[in-house]
Amino acid sequence: xxxxxxxxxxxAERLNIxxxxxxxxxxDHPAINKKTKKRIFDLATxxxxxxxxxxxxxxxxxxxTIGVIVPRLNSLFMSSVLSGIEKIVNNAGYNLIISQSFEQxxxxxxxxxxxxxxxxxxxxxxxxxxxxxxxxFDTFIKKNIPVIFFDRIAESIQSTKVLIDNFKAGYxxxxxxxxxxxxxxxxxxxxxxxNVYKDxxxxxxxxxxxxxxxxxxTLFISNDLTEQxxxxxxxxxxxxxxxxPDGLFITNDSSAAFALTILKEAGLKVPEDIxxxxxxxxxxxxxxxxxxxxxxxxxxxMGENIARIxxxxxxxxxxxxxxxxxxxxxxxxxxxxxxxKK
Amino acid sequence: xxxxxxxxxxxAERLNIxxxxxxxxxxDHPAINKKTKKRIFDLATxxxxxxxxxxxxxxxxxxxTIGVIVPRLNSLFMSSVLSGIEKIVNNAGYNLIISQSFEQxxxxxxxxxxxxxxxxxxxxxxxxxxxxxxxxFDTFIKKNIPVIFFDRIAESIQSTKVLIDNFKAGYxxxxxxxxxxxxxxxxxxxxxxxNVYKDxxxxxxxxxxxxxxxxxxTLFISNDLTEQxxxxxxxxxxxxxxxxPDGLFITNDSSAAFALTILKEAGLKVPEDIxxxxxxxxxxxxxxxxxxxxxxxxxxxMGENIARIxxxxxxxxxxxxxxxxxxxxxxxxxxxxxxxKK
Numbered sequence: 120x121x122x123x124x125x126x127x128x129x130x131a132e133r134l135n136i137x138x139x140x141x142x143x144x145x146x147d148h149p150a151i152n153k154k155t156k157k158r159i160f161d162l163a164t165x166x167x168x169x170x171x172x173x174x175x176x177x178x179x180x181x182x183x184t185i186g187v188i189v190p191r192l193n194s195l196f197m198s199s200v201l202s203g204i205e206k207i208v209n210n211a212g213y214n215l216i217i218s219q220s221f222e223q224x225x226x227x228x229x230x231x232x233x234x235x236x237x238x239x240x241x242x243x244x245x246x247x248x249x250x251x252x253x254x255x256f257d258t259f260i261k262k263n264i265p266v267i268f269f270d271r272i273a274e275s276i277q278s279t280k281v282l283i284d285n286f287k288a289g290y291x292x293x294x295x296x297x298x299x300x301x302x303x304x305x306x307x308x309x310x311x312x313x314n315v316y317k318d319x320x321x322x323x324x325x326x327x328x329x330x331x332x333x334x335x336x337t338l339f340i341s342n343d344l345t346e347q348x349x350x351x352x353x354x355x356x357x358x359x360x361x362x363x364p365d366g367l368f369i370t371n372d373s374s375a376a377f378a379l380t381i382l383k384e385a386g387l388k389v390p391e392d393i394x395x396x397x398x399x400x401x402x403x404x405x406x407x408x409x410x411x412x413x414x415x416x417x418x419x420x421m422g423e424n425i426a427r428i429x430x431x432x433x434x435x436x437x438x439x440x441x442x443x444x445x446x447x448x449x450x451x452x453x454x455x456x457x458x459x460k461k
Numbered sequence: 462x463x464x465x466x467x468x469x470x471x472x473a474e475r476l477n478i479x480x481x482x483x484x485x486x487x488x489d490h491p492a493i494n495k496k497t498k499k500r501i502f503d504l505a506t507x508x509x510x511x512x513x514x515x516x517x518x519x520x521x522x523x524x525x526t527i528g529v530i531v532p533r534l535n536s537l538f539m540s541s542v543l544s545g546i547e548k549i550v551n552n553a554g555y556n557l558i559i560s561q562s563f564e565q566x567x568x569x570x571x572x573x574x575x576x577x578x579x580x581x582x583x584x585x586x587x588x589x590x591x592x593x594x595x596x597x598f599d600t601f602i603k604k605n606i607p608v609i610f611f612d613r614i615a616e617s618i619q620s621t622k623v624l625i626d627n628f629k630a631g632y633x634x635x636x637x638x639x640x641x642x643x644x645x646x647x648x649x650x651x652x653x654x655x656n657v658y659k660d661x662x663x664x665x666x667x668x669x670x671x672x673x674x675x676x677x678x679t680l681f682i683s684n685d686l687t688e689q690x691x692x693x694x695x696x697x698x699x700x701x702x703x704x705x706p707d708g709l710f711i712t713n714d715s716s717a718a719f720a721l722t723i724l725k726e727a728g729l730k731v732p733e734d735i736x737x738x739x740x741x742x743x744x745x746x747x748x749x750x751x752x753x754x755x756x757x758x759x760x761x762x763m764g765e766n767i768a769r770i771x772x773x774x775x776x777x778x779x780x781x782x783x784x785x786x787x788x789x790x791x792x793x794x795x796x797x798x799x800x801x802k803k
Contacts (some may be wrong), residue, residue, distance in 0.1 A: 167600045169578050184558070192547060193761070198540035205534060205561055209572075214558045214579055216526070218551050219544065230551075236511050237556055258509045346744075376748035383750075402688075406718035408725075408750040419535070 186234035203422020289322025301366030409455030528581035545764020631664025643708030751797030
């Protein structure tokens with residue numbers, strides 16, 4: 120379907136100059152004068168010449184591509200992280216290949232094989248919800264292809280990890296609810312096989328314990344955080360309890376906003392009857408009524424950090440040992456959904 | 462940094478079988494028995510063998526990669542489209558390379574050059590806000606590399622376009638506000654150099670005209686739709702008018718939700734004082750109080766459609782002429798933010 124590839128020899132012949140001059144001109148070599156460079160560039164554009172990066176990469180065993188595997192692309196948090204990654208790697212001359220595991224270990228394994236065969240120079244991963252075996256990353260580690268985990272990490276793998284202090288965030292969210300007078304705090308979260316959910320849950324339990332509130336396992340709900348699951352958890356569980364809970368800590372803002380609408384529809388007053396804390400600080404947490412108290416999780420900044428660490432490592436200018444763990448700061452953003460004491 | 466590449470000859474030597482057998486085994490050829498296949502696969506995994514797609518692609522002049530250039534990654538609409546595209550191209554054995562123009566023509570041009578030099582088999586584009594010259598796509602067209610435009614398209618380029626009927630959507634949104642009794646309808650939108658904003662604006666004007674309401678240019682505000690711009694437009698313009706408008710049609714849901722909070726803070730009742738219609742049907746439009754009337758714009762479905770058309774074209778099984786325009790259906794979702802007549 121495509122025409123014959125244009126080479127620097129074709130350009131040289133048409134311009135009646137040497138192939139060396141064409142090659143230098145295309146690389147903006149100072150020995151070639153501006154007028155000649157312009158003639159070379161104009162003809163290259165006209166004929167559709169493509170720099171032969173592809174073949175030269177094959178020789179160098181470098182593809183200048185970075186692979187990213189995420190659970191799902193369509194969340195605002197994930198797209199902010201991706202946006203941050205793309206900005207940095209693109210400026211550094213790398214292409215970004217993305218794929219999604221749809222939260223499934225099997226798909227994640229297929230994705231890593233594809234990335235491996237595509238010879239990515241580095242891999243950035245946030246784990247699927249149900250991944251239990253991590254052997255699909257071994258081939259990368261063995262070949263010294265750097266793998267960075269972010270957000271949902273594999274603790275057992277020796278590689279760079281970029282994340283927030285989920286324990287502390289979970290603790291702060293829960294402590295805040297306790298300080299507002301809540302005593303029966305529901306925690307709705309994802310699969311605690313993943314560090315992000317496990318650590319937030321541990322923070323939740325530690326805060327309860329520090330304030331002498333005993334942990335009630337029936338107030339802890341772990342699901343896939345889809346709208347359907349959040350609705351089920353609230354309507355078939357939380358709202359059917361003899362004594363209604365007075366606090367809700369739910370680990371993303373979309374779910375928190377959706378939960379807020381369900382609780383209001385059920386006739387509850389927020390924060391008077393039930394105080395709510397979300398997670399991420401997405402725009403959605405600021406437009407509900409009341410606005411939702413949340414943990415600021417800077418996705419874009421996280422993406423830029425990940426990309427910088429990886430690029431510096433690939434360029435050999437990194438000042439970090441490649442097995443470091445980078446913890447980004449978070450903060451509690453107090454808004455009306457949880458303020459019961461003014 | 463990487464070790465020497467493992468070849469099928471290395472595998473053959475270690476297993477004491479022929480390279481042909483290894484090659485056939487790796488391709489799951491029926492002539493090779495299961496036990497041998499397992500030995501080949503196990504050793505290939507152990508040694509980190511990578512199928513030499515890269516070199517074979519070089520010969521075939523095919524890279525099995527598809528490039529996507531979007532204005533920004535971090536919007537829920539865009540990430541839904543990307544998610545739909547990724548799902549289909551990944552299943553078809555293609556990699557997805559993504560980049561963002563950050564709404565700038567210059568960056569978009571650089572992105573297209575990178576995609577061209579990366580030898581993508583096809584390109585999917587939604588234009589930057591300020592792109593006026595389209596010559597950067599010429600090299601693709603000349604080389605018969607398919608380019609699909611979606612959402613924000615270039616009408617003058619002969620290629621497939623996938624979009625919604627923006628004129629009709631703009632008409633329906635405005636007509637609905639008129640039917641609810643609105644007479645002074647503000648329209649806040651993006652750069653009308655882009656078809657999506659121009660066509661919605663034309664629909665808005667046509668609806669006004671059909672209902673004998675004269676178009677007031679001071680009620681039309683075109684900006685970049687960032688939070689800052691929406692805030693400026695409302696606080697320094699709309700809310701300072703002698704007579705406050707009674708309707709607002711604003712062309713994305715995040716902006717609509719944000720506008721709603723500003724108008725409520727200013728003491729206006731929605732929909733009684735001012736009725737609001739947004740665009741996209743993002744989750745955010747359902748969690749505000751009141752919930753926001755909007756146009757359902759199926760991003761994920763659009764992404765899947767785009768990818769299917771492109772893959773079928775690349776595989777030679779497409780039943781569409783590659784210069785077709787595909788118009789996806791939209792519908793008005795009426796919610797409380799605009800219902801003044803019950």
